[in-house]
Amino acid sequence: MENVLMQVCRETHNLTKRQVARKMGIPSTQYYELETAKLAMTTEHGKALENLYNIKSHYFLEAARQLExxxxxxxxIKQKKDELKRLNDLMEGGYEFIHQSKQAKAS
Structure with missing residues (x-):
């Protein structure tokens, strides 16, 4: 998942991720994690981006918050789907058990 605001600003200014990281004073890996929303953006990151692109830091911070x-x-949603699948599996197992019990009694 990309922080589109960071990506668009970087591309509009014809900068590489490495160049932006250098201008922000952070390691390239850290910048990559910020742009891919794998790392939480701090106020300091927002201020560095504001200084670089002349866009208020709260826009960068809000974009990062929304991505999170x-x-x-x-x-x-993934957890709920997994829970639902487990419940369905349990229900199917219970149905099969009841069905087999009825068949055994009928014999």
């Missing part, structure tokens, strides 16, 4: 919210929602 989406990631959390996706994880919750």
């Amino acid at each position: 919210q989406i990631r959390t929602q996706k994880e919750i």
